[in-house]
Amino acid sequence: MRNPPSLLSLAIDSAVPNLPNFDDLSPLPDHVLVDLFLRTLRAGKLTEKILNLFVATGKEEVLTLIRSLNIRRVITPVLPTTTIKDNEVDIVIGALRSDLTSFLNGWRSVFSQFHLIIVKDPDLKEELKIPDGFNLTVYTKTDIDQIVGSTALSFSGYSCRYFGFLVSKRKYIISIDDDCFPAKDNKGIFVDAMAQHIENLTTPATPFFFNTLYDPYREGADFVRGYPFSLRNGVDCALSCGLWLNLADLDAPTQALKPGLRNNHYVDAVLTVPRTTLMPVSGINIAFDREALGPALFPALKLAGEGKVRWETMEDIWCGMCVKVVCDHLGLGVKSGIPYVWRKDRGNAVESLKKEWEGVKLMEEIVPFFQSLSLSRTAATAEECVVEMATTVKQHLGTAHPVFGRAADSMVEWVRVWKAVGSKSS
């Protein structure tokens, strides 16, 4: 039979939740102090402020206890404060290279607080090399086949990351290419690209009217004179498109013509891409609200000669056109600008040119099509928008080019797979 609690014990128990109200614990007898400390620890209420309270008593027993338990003050890194908890974010990396050591080490200080989803390109034969110290889940071809089941969808090459979007259970996804590293801003300080993407996604977008001081929610900026007040609440930002220093995302003909051209311009701005304005969304450095956009980012447009360098793909550009139309239709915002990542020199633009580069020709059809595309009022979710778009793509573009017909089929199939697998988020 248990002994009933003593009065002292009850007193200590009631003190634990009230510790923030004390500013001096030194009058307490040593044994009471130690007991209080241990119960605070067990109750999970040892914050930095309360730790300081105990340390300030100067009592040897408590200090010894603190040392032996190896309790340390946490030095908070100076990062932009966000209201997002780290467990709301997944970082999805499509591994097109097997050795991710230098990539992950390069991003360690910024990645280590997040959960990572690494999806191995199903075509990659070698084992992935991943350094320790990260909270991550790795998916390979076996996992893809098992989870998605039988499908005509291809997750090869850059499309492997979409599998990561599918299986994620978090609200926000950040995805960057595995040949990108942290960039430095104009002051020479490394940019925390994750924090900036999160900042972009958690502050409103302003698609209905252009603000000449760019993002009005940034520190030190605001809406300018002449900006209607009724539009100053903005809308939710669903997509954040970052940029690249060094090797910019130029197409093969342009880079081949200017082989020495590197982007050294750090433009310290992020802005909302206005409603009805289309843009090429590069998949190299993006983040999005998975809850809002769901299946609106998908692996669909596959070029015949698609390769393992960005110069030989169009999948992200196609996806981006679709997603911008979806955002415009659903009243969501798309931002472009910071953060920058530093993109390593890789590949050969001239080599990529040699392959039959349908992408350039296809864009001439794609742009006018999307510019005239409007979705019906009944399409109220991202899923419905994608399905409707797929039908229109098949009707209007599919007849001229089979590649569009296949893209439309992939979009429909993707929504089916998404419903079966992706909507099981916790």
Next chain:
Amino acid sequence: MAAESRPAPTPLLKDELDIVIPTIRNLDFLEMWRPFFQPYHLIIVQDGDPNKTIKVPEGFDYELYNRNDINRILGPKASCISFKDSACRCFGYMVSKKKYIYTIDDDCFVAKDPSGKDINALEQHIKNLLCPSTPFFFNTLYDPYRDGADFVRGYPFSLRDGAPTAVSHGLWLNIPDYDAPTQLVKPLERNTRYVDAVMTIPKGTLFPMCGMNLGFNRELIGPAMYFGLMGDGQPIGRYDDMWAGWCTKVICDHLGLGVKTGLPYIWHSKASNPFVNLRKEYKGIFWQEELIPFFQQVTLPKDCTTVQKCYIEISKQVKAKLGKVDDYFNKLADAMVTWIEAWDELNPAGAESALPNGPSK
């Protein structure tokens, strides 16, 4: 072929560009601009008391107009030019005979770029105006014609010639161009962020155009740059450039012309009194809620092929749709027509001007 050759120097255009400056105080600020402005002809529009003498620093080539001159030149049509408001500057656009205009406020000074170098704002405006805009598709690396930039992957080649640039909208460091309520809430906020970009404002998107640091191609868009009825005897102020900007953007979108914003920066030194501003802007803050939807849905018929025709058409729609918001808009619509009539009188189509500049005072 040298891929990385030095960029060609920007042409001065000193015989093709006028600098229009409205002033009521003095022109001391020109001393700081001397190295950049001296080659150019200035058109000074003196607001307020015409009996006051505005001293122009030595060595500048200029013509100066006060209210008496405006009345004499325009006769009854002078009613469209505002009094006791910097909106009177648009008179300068009308009498100019040059292809390009740069307008600047008299409390704007030379800014420094992040490396500490003085910014030649005029040179950047000329660069902006001489190279194309890209209003039909957004380039994520901003102005693709800038040194070190280009069109990104996915940008259709058929759109890479761009559109002619009609307007170059510059920005300001130090005192930002906020409205009165924002000024009251954030009296100490200063714009210290140098954003090293020029970009085209996409077709179909409106923006608040500030007249403090503005360049434009007068031949392409001049008649649209009417700064409205503001100041003395009017119910509203500080919406002159806004009004011109919305009309201009609608017309540019219709005619396939481009509007750029971003560099260059100037240093805006004087913070105007927010209480005075509030009184001026008060009605505007409510009216802009009607004005924005109005401009967003203005469509111009295909036969509006000149700026003047577009502008007259807009004035008709202003009367029809905004007249019921306030009688001010009826007056404004009439003034818009008067402005075009005056413009056409002073700038007859096809006439070659014998004199490069108007008479100086």
